[in-house]
Amino acid sequence: MRMLLIHSDYLEYEVKDKALKKPEEISEEQKRGRLEEVLAVFVSVEKVDEQNPEEVVEKAVAEIKDVASQVKAQNIFVYPFAHLSSELASPDVALEILKTIEEKLKEEGFNVKRAPFGYYKAFKLSCKGHPLAELSRTVVPGEARKE
Numbered sequence: 001m002r003m004l005l006i007h008s009d010y011l012e013y014e015v016k017d018k019a020l021k022k023p024e025e026i027s028e029e030q031k032r033g034r035l036e037e038v039l040a041v042f043v044s045v046e047k048v049d050e051q052n053p054e055e056v057v058e059k060a061v062a063e064i065k066d067v068a069s070q071v072k073a074q075n076i077f078v079y080p081f082a083h084l085s086s087e088l089a090s091p092d093v094a095l096e097i098l099k100t101i102e103e104k105l106k107e108e109g110f111n112v113k114r115a116p117f118g119y120y121k122a123f124k125l126s127c128k129g130h131p132l133a134e135l136s137r138t139v140v141p142g143e144a145r146k147e
């Protein structure tokens with residue numbers, strides 16, 4: 001799994017079009033979203049993550065919590081982003097992993113939104129620009145190695 005973490009004044013999105021034949025079903029309300037004072041986490045779920053989804057969720061949540069505490073962010077935006085890797089997991093596995101990351105972060109007490117999966121979206125982001133405002137993290141299951 002590849003993550004790009006951007007500490008931002010805000011992140012807002014608007015769903016534009018389907019990017020998959022069967023994107024995630026969403027309500028009218030989910031077609032737009034915005035969070036202020038947010039740690040935006042752009043996530044590409046990778047093929048290697050299919051070997052142990054539970055473990056990769058655990059590692060991703062630990063990394064996100066670590067960065068959130070460093071930048072003192074309470075709001076987190078989990079954003080599916082298929083552009084950080086050339087070895088993507090299947091959409092079904094990726095969506096499940098992203099939903100579980102969202103759930104675990106909520107259980108940890110964060111205010112979490114997750115952008116809809118399987119769509120092209122317009123988005124606006126205001127990066128804060130401090131030294132820890134732009135970070136990337138890579139997590140893989142257990143013994144798996146990234147070539």
Ligand SMILES: NCC(=O)N[C@H]1[C@@H](O)[C@H](n2cnc3c(N)ncnc32)O[C@@H]1CO
Pocket residue numbers: 019020043044045046080081082083088089090091094116117118119120121
């Ligand atoms: N920017 C727009 C976009 O990325 N759209 C992506 C994601 O929302 C989602 N998606 C599909 N596979 C994956 C994956 N392995 N990891 C993350 N998202 C995925 O499906 C869309 C088409 O790839």
